[in-house]
Amino acid sequence: EAQVTQNPRYLITVTGKKLTVTCSQNMNHEYMSWYRQDPGLGLRQIYYSMNVEVTDKGDVPEGYKVSRKEKRNFPLILESPSPNQTSLYFCASSPRTPDTQYFGPGTRLTVL
Amino acid sequence: AQSVTQLDSHVSVSEGTPVLLRCNYSSSYSPSLFWYVQHPNKGLQLLLKYTSAATLVKGINGFEAEFKKSETSFHLTKPSAHMSDAAEYFCVVSDLPGAGSYQLTFGKGTKLSVIP
Numbered sequence: 088e089a090q091v092t093q094n095p096r097y098l099i100t101v102t103g104k105k106l107t108v109t110c111s112q113n114m115n116h117e118y119m120s121w122y123r124q125d126p127g128l129g130l131r132q133i134y135y136s137m138n139v140e141v142t143d144k145g146d147v148p149e150g151y152k153v154s155r156k157e158k159r160n161f162p163l164i165l166e167s168p169s170p171n172q173t174s175l176y177f178c179a180s181s182p183r184t185p186d187t188q189y190f191g192p193g194t195r196l197t198v199l
Numbered sequence: 200a201q202s203v204t205q206l207d208s209h210v211s212v213s214e215g216t217p218v219l220l221r222c223n224y225s226s227s228y229s230p231s232l233f234w235y236v237q238h239p240n241k242g243l244q245l246l247l248k249y250t251s252a253a254t255l256v257k258g259i260n261g262f263e264a265e266f267k268k269s270e271t272s273f274h275l276t277k278p279s280a281h282m283s284d285a286a287e288y289f290c291v292v293s294d295l296p297g298a299g300s301y302q303l304t305f306g307k308g309t310k311l312s313v314i315p
Contacts, residue, residue, distance in 0.1 A: 129307040190242040
């Protein structure tokens, strides 16, 4: 089944404790992206990647890192999480852009 | 630089009546435009997309949208609302490749309520 998977789905952590949210797609898509969703703000793009080893900043990259060493994986790294990074995070992929984005199920992150 | 404005944060309609969700965009180049739907506690699903072909775009579940360059609008419509249409809808803009950016910009969303 074609899908985008994210892990974990739910995470509660404390300020400053490094964490990684994984994202994987099995559709051989070139474009992958991370978004955060906050009430009243819609989705905001954090980082995107056009292909392996090619990444670029979105609207809200501060406090986040990404890497794209393999085509299928695009992990989101929070080196030192802070409470303002509490949010719902979505990973998405598409064959290329602009094109249909296929979204993962979301990761709800709480930073205490 | 690109941006998108969804003119209503909340729209309420009666079942069986028309739906209109409004979206205006700003783009330096010829944009691609999308509408996505998010049902409660679910991920996002594509409703329809415009990528410089026909200006009237038909999507899933009876939705359609018309690209109007002169008005910089991409409003989403449906002739008759169904209870299952209750969800949040997002308008999305992306400049075409060659604009120097492959960024996608989402609107803040319109929550659609359908009254029985």
